[in-house]
Amino acid sequence: xxxxxxxxxxxxxxxxxxxxxxxxxxxxxxxxxxxxxxxxxxxxxxxxxxxxxxxxxxxxxxxxxxxxxxxxxxxxxxxxxxxxxxxxxxxxxxxxxxxxxxxxxxxxxxxxxxxxxxxxxxxxxxxxxxxxxxxxxxxxxxxxxxxxxxxxxxxxxxxxxxxxxxxxxxxxxxxxxxxxxxxxxxxxxxxxxxxxxxxxxxxxxxxxxxxxxxxxxxxxxxxxxxxxxxxxxxxxxxxxxxxxxxxxxxxxxxxxxxxxxxxxxxxxxxxxxxxxxxxxxxxxxxxxxxxxxxxxxxxxxxxxxxxxxxxxxxxxxxxxxxxxxxxxxxxxxxxxxxxxx
Amino acid sequence: xxxxxxxxxxxxxxxxxxxxxxxxxxxxxxxxxxxxxxxxxxxxxxxxxxxxxxxxxxxxxxxxxxxxxxxxxxxxxxxxxxxxxxxxxxxxxxxxxxxxxxxxxxxxxxxxxxxxxxxxxxxxxxxxxxxxxxxxxxxxxxxxxxxxxxxxxxxxxxxxxxxxxxxxxxxxxxxxxxxxxxxxxxxxxxxxxxxxxxxxxxxxxxxxxxxxxxxxxxxxxxxxxxxxxxxxxxxxxxxxxxxxxxxxxxxxxxxxxxxxxxxxxxxxxx
Amino acid sequence: xxxxxxxxxxxxxxxxxxxxxxxxxxxxxxxxxxxxxxxxxxxxxxxxxxxxxxxxxxxxxxxxxxxxxxxxxxxxxxxxxxxxxxxxxxxxxxxxxxxxxxxxxxxxxxxxxxxxxxxxxxxxxxxxxxxxxxxxxxxxxxxxxxxxxxxxxxxxxxxxxxxxxxxxxxxxxxxxxxxxxxxxxxxxxxxxxxxxxxxxxxxxxxxxxxxxxxxxxxxxxxxxxxxxxxxxxxxxxxxxxxxxxxxxxxxxxxxxxxxxxxxxxxxxxxxxxxxxxxxxxxxxxxxxxxxxxxxxxxxxxxxxxxxxxxxxxxxxxxxxxxxxxxxxxxxxxxxxxxxxxxxxxxxxxxxxxxxxxxxxxxxxxxxxxxxxxxxxxxxxx
Ligand SMILES: Cc1cc2nc3c(=O)[nH]c(=O)nc-3n(C[C@H](O)[C@H](O)[C@@H](O)COP(=O)(O)OP(=O)(O)OC[C@H]3O[C@@H](n4cnc5c(N)ncnc54)[C@H](O)[C@@H]3O)c2cc1C
Ligand SMILES: Cc1cc2nc3c(=O)[nH]c(=O)nc-3n(C[C@H](O)[C@H](O)[C@H](O)COP(=O)(O)OP(=O)(O)OC[C@H]3O[C@@H](n4cnc5c(N)ncnc54)[C@H](O)[C@@H]3O)c2cc1C
Numbered sequence: 001x002x003x004x005x006x007x008x009x010x011x012x013x014x015x016x017x018x019x020x021x022x023x024x025x026x027x028x029x030x031x032x033x034x035x036x037x038x039x040x041x042x043x044x045x046x047x048x049x050x051x052x053x054x055x056x057x058x059x060x061x062x063x064x065x066x067x068x069x070x071x072x073x074x075x076x077x078x079x080x081x082x083x084x085x086x087x088x089x090x091x092x093x094x095x096x097x098x099x100x101x102x103x104x105x106x107x108x109x110x111x112x113x114x115x116x117x118x119x120x121x122x123x124x125x126x127x128x129x130x131x132x133x134x135x136x137x138x139x140x141x142x143x144x145x146x147x148x149x150x151x152x153x154x155x156x157x158x159x160x161x162x163x164x165x166x167x168x169x170x171x172x173x174x175x176x177x178x179x180x181x182x183x184x185x186x187x188x189x190x191x192x193x194x195x196x197x198x199x200x201x202x203x204x205x206x207x208x209x210x211x212x213x214x215x216x217x218x219x220x221x222x223x224x225x226x227x228x229x230x231x232x233x234x235x236x237x238x239x240x241x242x243x244x245x246x247x248x249x250x251x252x253x254x255x256x257x258x259x260x261x262x263x264x265x266x267x268x269x270x271x272x273x274x275x276x277x278x279x280x281x282x283x284x285x286x287x288x289x290x291x292x293x294x295x296x297x298x299x300x301x302x303x304x305x306x307x308x309x310x311x312x313x314x315x316x317x318x319x320x321x322x323x324x325x326x327x328x329x330x331x332x333x334x335x336x337x338x339x340x341x
Numbered sequence: 342x343x344x345x346x347x348x349x350x351x352x353x354x355x356x357x358x359x360x361x362x363x364x365x366x367x368x369x370x371x372x373x374x375x376x377x378x379x380x381x382x383x384x385x386x387x388x389x390x391x392x393x394x395x396x397x398x399x400x401x402x403x404x405x406x407x408x409x410x411x412x413x414x415x416x417x418x419x420x421x422x423x424x425x426x427x428x429x430x431x432x433x434x435x436x437x438x439x440x441x442x443x444x445x446x447x448x449x450x451x452x453x454x455x456x457x458x459x460x461x462x463x464x465x466x467x468x469x470x471x472x473x474x475x476x477x478x479x480x481x482x483x484x485x486x487x488x489x490x491x492x493x494x495x496x497x498x499x500x501x502x503x504x505x506x507x508x509x510x511x512x513x514x515x516x517x518x519x520x521x522x523x524x525x526x527x528x529x530x531x532x533x534x535x536x537x538x539x540x541x542x543x544x545x546x547x548x549x550x551x552x553x554x555x556x557x558x559x560x561x562x563x564x565x566x567x568x569x570x571x572x573x574x575x576x577x578x579x580x581x582x583x584x585x586x587x588x589x590x591x592x593x594x595x596x597x598x599x600x601x602x603x604x605x606x607x608x609x610x611x
Numbered sequence: 612x613x614x615x616x617x618x619x620x621x622x623x624x625x626x627x628x629x630x631x632x633x634x635x636x637x638x639x640x641x642x643x644x645x646x647x648x649x650x651x652x653x654x655x656x657x658x659x660x661x662x663x664x665x666x667x668x669x670x671x672x673x674x675x676x677x678x679x680x681x682x683x684x685x686x687x688x689x690x691x692x693x694x695x696x697x698x699x700x701x702x703x704x705x706x707x708x709x710x711x712x713x714x715x716x717x718x719x720x721x722x723x724x725x726x727x728x729x730x731x732x733x734x735x736x737x738x739x740x741x742x743x744x745x746x747x748x749x750x751x752x753x754x755x756x757x758x759x760x761x762x763x764x765x766x767x768x769x770x771x772x773x774x775x776x777x778x779x780x781x782x783x784x785x786x787x788x789x790x791x792x793x794x795x796x797x798x799x800x801x802x803x804x805x806x807x808x809x810x811x812x813x814x815x816x817x818x819x820x821x822x823x824x825x826x827x828x829x830x831x832x833x834x835x836x837x838x839x840x841x842x843x844x845x846x847x848x849x850x851x852x853x854x855x856x857x858x859x860x861x862x863x864x865x866x867x868x869x870x871x872x873x874x875x876x877x878x879x880x881x882x883x884x885x886x887x888x889x890x891x892x893x894x895x896x897x898x899x900x901x902x903x904x905x906x907x908x909x910x911x912x913x914x915x916x917x918x919x920x921x922x923x924x925x926x927x928x929x930x931x932x933x934x935x936x937x938x939x940x941x942x943x944x945x946x947x948x949x950x951x952x953x954x955x956x957x958x959x960x961x962x963x964x965x966x967x968x969x970x971x972x973x974x975x976x977x978x979x980x981x982x983x984x985x986x987x988x989x990x991x992x
Contacts, residue, residue: 083507083513086477087487111489112506118477121443129567130441130472143572146442149366151576183344186427199487200520203502215476221606230880235961238569245601246608257357264527270466277604280597288577298603302583306881310577316601319593322882329590330597334607358628381625416618423622530633535659536683540621540673 001142001163004036006093007062008116010108011044016056019108024060024140025108025173026135029178030142034103038181043070043082043112058228060178065185066091069181070192081202086115091193094123104142104163117164126161131269133292134163136174147269147288150310163177168236169273170294203282216265219248224278225260226252228283228304228323236259237327238282244331250274252290256302268293282323284310303327342498344402344460345518349386350408350449350479354469356381363400370439373469378415380410380417385464387424387531389524391407393462394425399496401459409445415547422542423534429545430456435551436499436559441567442474448562449475451555458519459502463547465486465490465523473590475486476523486522492525503544516579581599615680616682623679625685635690642693642818643964645984648776648819649694651666657727659955662701665854666709669677669713671722671876675917677853681861688865689872692968693819696975699858700772704731707781711838711846714799732777733855734798734824736849738790744783744793744844749826751784751794760833761878762786762796766813767808772975774822775807782826783847786840797835804829815928815967852926853919855932855976856933860912863936863972864966866903870943873961874950897946907938927989932983937972944969 008022022038027038029247034325040062067163070085070092089112093105107113109131110337121128134145136154142155144165157163195201216222222244235255251261253270266292267274275295281302284290291314294300302315303323312318319326359379366405367374382390393404406421408414409432418429432452440448453461461483466473480487494503500517506525516522534542553563560566601607616624656662664680666672675733680702708716708731723729737744749766764784771780778800785934786794786808798805801810806884808823838846875898878889888894915932918925944965955962973979 027407070551078599080505080507080510080512080514083510084489092595093414114473115477115480115487115489119481121568122481125568128472128474128478129569130442130474138572147573149574151574153371153574154572155569156572161568197517198484198486200486200503200514200516209511221601226390230456231876247606248535265527270471277606278601286577287570299600300583301600307585312583312585313578315599316582317579318585319597320585320587321410326590326593333591333594333598358625379899416622420617420622422624423626484835493842532628533629533633533659534622534626535630535655535661536626536664536673536675536679537658539619539626540660540675543619 001030001103001157002034003103003162004035005031005034005038005103006105007040007311008036008089008105008107008113009040009056010110010113011042017040017108018170019022019167020056021058021060021166022171023106023108024057024062026167026182027104027172028060028280029106029137029173029176030135032179033137036103037100039064039066039100040185041066041068041089042094043085052263054077059180059182061141061183062185062288063181063183065187066093066096066190067187068190068192079202083111084115084200086112086203087119087199088193088195089116090119090123091223093120095193095250096107096190097124102162104165107164107166109166109168113166114340117166120162121164124162126164127154127157127221128164128166129157129158131168131287131292132165132171132189133200134172137176147292150287152288168269170296215248215252216267216272217274219274220277221245221247222250222279222285223247223276224250224252224279224281225255226284227254227258227283228256229283230283231259232260234283240281241327241331244334247280250279252284274298281311281315281325284311285309286314322341342400342496344400345458346403346405347396347401347460347462348405348407348456348458349390349421349426350395350461350475351386351390351408352383352432352464353408353417353469354382354383354467354586355379355466356535359473363503366574371574372439376391377413379585380414382417382420382424383464383469384531385466385468385526388425388527389462389522390421390424390490391462391532392524393488396494396496397425401496405430405456405458407432407449409433409440409448409452411483412549415549418547419507419542420481420534422545422547424532425538427545429547431547432552432555434562436552436557436563437565438561441569443568444480444562444566445476446482447566448552448555448557449480451557452550453479453483453553455550459484460519461521461522463523465525476478476521479520483519483521485519486516488520488522490529491522494522517608541591553564572589598599612779617913618683621674621676624682625687626659627683628689630655630661631686631690631966635687635849637757639691642691643934645811646696646812646817648820653727653730654695655898656705660725661698661725662705662730663725665702665706666721667838670709670717673725676920677857678913678920681912681916683866684858684861685868686863686973688862689868690865691818691868692862692965693860696816696971697773697776697819699855699862700732701730701777701889703771703850703854703858704733704777704779705761706850707733707837707846708797710849711795711842712797715834716837720797724779729778730773731779732771732773732774733847733850734771734774734780734782735851736770737766738767738769745781745790747785747793749782751786751796751831753786754830756830757779762794762797762831762836764804764829764831764943765794766826767871768824770811770821771824773820775820780849781837781850782824783843784854784955786843787992791844792841792849793844794840795835795837795846796828796831798829798831799835802831804828815964816971817967819831851976852929856982857912857916857919858970859976860908860915860929860936861901863903863940864908864912866940866972867901867908867936867943867971869961870940870947871898871905871963873965875897877951877954894950899941901946904939908932908939911935930977930982930985933976934979938971938979941969958963978992
C-alpha cells in the first residue's frame with residue numbers, strides 16, 4: 001500500500017465524534033508506513049471544521065482537512081438527508097484523488113460512510129472491509145480484524161487499489177505505535193456536489209423524526225439476556241430480574257430470533273451499541289459480534305453456567321452457574337430494602 | 342408507468358433452523374461453509390421478496406429472484422418461487438467460490454444486467470457474513486440510487502416511496518426508477534409460502550447460470566476477483582478477566598448488589 | 612428403498628413449520644385460556660392451501676395427497692394438537708365427497724371447501740356408541756315434495772369435532788331398519804332443522820371445537836345424498852379408516868415430536884448436582900424411549916400414507932400407524948412430563964398441555980381395541 005490515508009470524520013454536536021480520535025491514530029500509524037499524508041474529511045458546515053481538528057483528534061492532527069458542507073441544506077445538519085448523501089460524499093472525495101494517491105480510507109460505521117465507502121471502492125477499484133474492530137501491522141501488510149465465527153478474522157487487501165475500511169466505534173491499533181501530529185492542518189473547502197436523480201430524497205409530508213434514543217441506549221444499568229435463558233419462562237425470569245433492578249433489557253441476536261425480545265433490544269454488530277455504567281449479562285456466551293455493541297467503559301457482570309464461556313474474558317465480575325439460582329435472590333434483596341451486607 | 346421487473350437478490354445462507362445457528366468456516370478458503378449444509382433464504386431478503394411480490398398489485402410486471410451460491414442453493418431459489426417470485430436464477434460456478442463483497446456485487450450486478458430490471462431489492466445485511474456491503478456496492482456498480490434500511494415501500498408516479506430507519510432517524514424517502522432498495526429484518530415473522538406457494542412454484546422457471554452466462558471473466562470473480570483475503574481466523578481469546586464471585590445465591594446477591602451500589606446504578610441511589 | 616423426503620416435501624414441511632411457529636404458536640395461550648377455535652386463522656390457512664391438500668386439482672385443491680397431509684398435521688400438531696385435530700377433521704369431512712361424491716356434488720362443494728370458505732366435518736358418533744355404528748338412531752325418511760324429492764333427517768350426533776364451525780357435514784343415518792342399511796347425506800348450514808347443539812367442555816385439545824349436531828325434521832334434497840341408499844357405512848368407514856386414522860397418526864406424531872423436543876431441551880439445560888440432566892442414565896433411558904417411539908411412529912405413519920398415495924391397499928397399515936402413534940403419544944407425554952419433574956406439571960411448561968391433549972388420540976377414529984381387531988386380521992393365514 002502506498003499513498004495518503006484519508007479519514008472520514010463524523011460530527012456530533014459541532015465536534016468530531018469519539019471514533020474520530022481512534023481513526024486518526026490508526027491513520028497516523030498507517031501514513032508513517034506509506035510515507036504519505038493524513039487527510040481528514042469533515043462533512044458538515046465549514047465553521048465547525050477547525051473545532052473538529054483541535055478538539056476531536058486528540059493529538060493526531062491531519063496534514064489536510066477537507067470540509068464539505070454536505071447535507072447542511074434543506075434537511076438540516078445531521079438529518080436523514082445527510083445520512084443518504086453517501087454517493088455525493090464519494091463524488092466529492094473522488095474529485096480530490098487526482099491530487100494525491102490514496103492508500104486507505106477509514107470510515108466510521110454508519111449509512112453515509114457505508115455508501116461512500118462502496119462508491120469509492122467501486123470507482124477506484126479497491127477493497128472494502130466492514131466491521132473492523134482493530135488494525136494490525138503484520139510486519140508485511142496491514143491486517144483488519146473483524147468478528148467472525150466466534151473469533152476474529154484477519155483480512156488483508158493485497159491488491160494495489162485503495163483499502164476502504166469501515167471502523168466500529170472504539171476500533172484500536174495493535175502492535176504499532178502511532179506518532180502524534182500537532183502541526184495545524186491546511187483547511188481546504190470542497191464544494192458539495194449537486195444532488196442528482198441518483199440520490200434518494202427525503203419525501204414531503206411529516207418531517208423525518210429522530211427516533212427517541214430509547215431506554216436501552218440511555219440506561220445506566222442494562223441487563224442483557226441470551227440463549228442461556230433456554231425458553232420463554234427463562235426469559236421471563238430475566239426480564240423480571242431487569243425490572244426489579246429498574247434496568248433496561250437488552251438481548252443477543254439469537255434471543256431476538258427466538259422471539260423472546262424485540263429487534264429493538266438487540267445489542268451488537270447488527271443491533272445497538274450501548275455503554276451503560278453497568279451491564280449484567282445473563283446466559284450470553286460473549287461472542288464478539290455481540291460484544292462490539294458494549295462500550296469499553298462499561299463494567300460487565302456476567303452470569304453463565306459455563307466457566308469457560310468467552311464472556312468471562314470481557315466481564316469484570318463473573319458468576320458461574322445457572323442463572324435461575326442466582327437472579328431471584330438478587331431481586332428479592334433489592335425489593336427488601338437497602339443492602340445490609 | 343410501464344410494468345417493470347423487480348429483481349430480488351436472495352442470499353442462500355446456512356439455515357438457522359437446521360444447523361442450530363452455528364455458522365461453520367471452511368478451513369482452506371476461510372469463508373462461510375455453504376456446501377453440504379442446509380441452506381435457506383437470508384431472513385432480510387424475505388422481507389425484500391415479500392415487498393416486491395406485494396408491489397405486483399400496483400403495476401410491477403414481474404419479480405425475479407437471483408441468488409449466487411453452490412448447486413445446493415437450488416432449494417433456496419425454489420423457496421423464493423414458492424414465496425411468490427415469478428422466475429429464479431441461480432448463479433453457480435466454481436469460478437465464483439470465495440467471492441468477497443466486491444466480487445459478489447460484481448457477479449450479481451452482471452446477472453442483473455442480463456435479466457434486465459426496473460429495480461433491484463436486496464437485504465440490508467446477511468445473517469452469515471453480514472458485511473452489509475453488497476447492496477451499496479451494487480448501487481455504485483449499477484449507477485442506481487440506494488434506498489437503505491427500508492421497512493415498507495409503495496410505488497407512486499414518481500417512483501418509490503419508502504419508510505426507512507437510518508442511523509437512528511426515521512422518515513419517508515423517495516427515489517426514481519431504476520433504484521436499489523435494501524430491506525431490514527422486521528419484527529414480524531416473514532410470511533410462510535404455504536402449501537399453495539410450494540405447488541405454484543412447480544411450474545415456474547428456474548435457471549442455473551455459470552459465470553460465462555452473465556459474461557463474467559475469471560479475474561472478475563471468485564477469489565481471483567476479490568480484493569480482500571482472509572489470512573487467518575483467530576479463536577476468541579480464552580484469557581479470563583472476570584473476578585469470579587462464588588458462594589451461595591445469598592452471598593452472590595450481596596456481592597453483586599455491592600458492585601451496583603458502588604457504581605450508583607440502583608434506582609433509589611443505593 | 613428410499614427413506615428420504617423429496618426436496619418438495621421438505622419445502623412443504625418448512626412451509627408448514629413456519630406457519631405453525633409464526634401464526635399458530637402465538638395463539639396457543641389464548642386457545643388454552645378461552646377454549647375457542649382461532650377463527651382468524653381460517654383465512655391464512657385457506658390461502659396456504661391447508662384445507663385443500665387432498666382435494667384434486669380439478670376441484671380447486673392442491674392434489675398433494677396423504678403424505679403431504681401427514682407432514683402438515685405433524686407440523687401443526689407439534690405446536691398445537693388442538694388445531695391439528697380440527698384440521699384433520701376438516702379434511703375428514705371432505706374425503707367422503709372426494710371419494711364418493713357425484714360429479715355435480717364435487718364441482719359444487721369442493722372448491723369453496725378447498726379455499727376454506729366453507730368448512731367440513733363428519734358426523735357419525737351418537738350417544739349410543741362410536742365404535743359400533745349399528746347403534747345409530749338418526750333416521751332419514753324419504754319424502755316426495757313439490758320442490759323436489761328428499762329425505763327428512765331426525766336425530767342427534769355427539770362428540771362431533773368442528774360441530775359449530777362446519778358448514779358441510781357428512782352425516783350417517785339409517786334409511787331402513789336393517790342392521791347394515793346406512794345412508795350418508797351432505798347436510799349444509801342453512802338447511803332448516805339442522806343446528807349445532809351443546810358445546811363440550813374438554814380436559815384438553817382446548818381450542819378445538821367439539822359438540823353436538825341436531826337434526827329436527829331436517830329436509831335434505833336428493834342431490835345431497837352421498838352415493839346410493841345403503842352405501843353409507845362403506846362411505847363413512849373408508850373415510851374414517853384412511854383419512855381419520857392417518858389424521859390421528861399425524862396429530863399424534865406432532866405431539867410425539869413436541870414431547871421429544873421439550874424433554875430433550877430441558878434435559879440438556881437443567882442441571883442437577885452440577886451435571887445436566889441428560890447425563891443421568893435414568894433420564895437417558897426416558898429420552899431413548901421417546902426418540903425410538905417417535906421414529907417408529909413416523910415410519911409406520913408415512914408408510915401407510917405412502918401406500919394410500921400409490922393407490923395401494925392400506926387398511927391394516929393405517930390401523931398399525933394409528934394404533935402405534937396414538938399409544939406412543941400417550942407414553943411420550945408421560946415421559947416428557949417426568950423428565951421435567953415438578954416443572955412438568957406447571958402451567959408455564961407445555962408438558963401439562965401434552966398430558967391433557969394426549970388422551971383424545973386413542974378414541975378418535977377408532978380406539979386401540981378396534982385397531983387391534985383390524986390388525987389381527989393380517990395375522991390370520
Ligand atoms: C466474517 C466475515 C467477514 C467478511 N468481511 C468482508 C469484508 O470486510 N470485505 C469483503 O469484501 N468481504 C468480506 N467477507 C466476504 C463477504 O462478506 C461475502 O463472502 C460476500 O459474498 C458478501 O456477503 P455478505 O453476506 O457480507 O453480504 P451482505 O452485504 O451482508 O448482504 C446483503 C444482501 O446482499 C444480497 N446478497 C449477498 N450475497 C448474495 C448472494 N450470494 N446471492 C444473492 N444475493 C446476495 C442479499 O440480498 C443480502 O441480504 C467477509 C466474510 C465473512 C465470513
Ligand atoms: C453477521 C453476524 C452478525 C451478528 N450480529 C450480532 C449482534 O448484533 N448481536 C448479537 O448478540 N449477536 C450477533 N451475532 C450472533 C453472534 O455471533 C452469536 O451467535 C450470539 O451473540 C450468541 O448469542 P448468545 O450468547 O445468546 O447464545 P449462545 O452462544 O448460545 O450462548 C448461550 C450461553 O448461555 C449459557 N447458559 C446456558 N444455560 C445457562 C444457564 N441456565 N444459566 C447461565 N448461563 C447459561 C451457555 O453457557 C452459553 O455460554 C451475529 C452473527 C453474525 C454471523
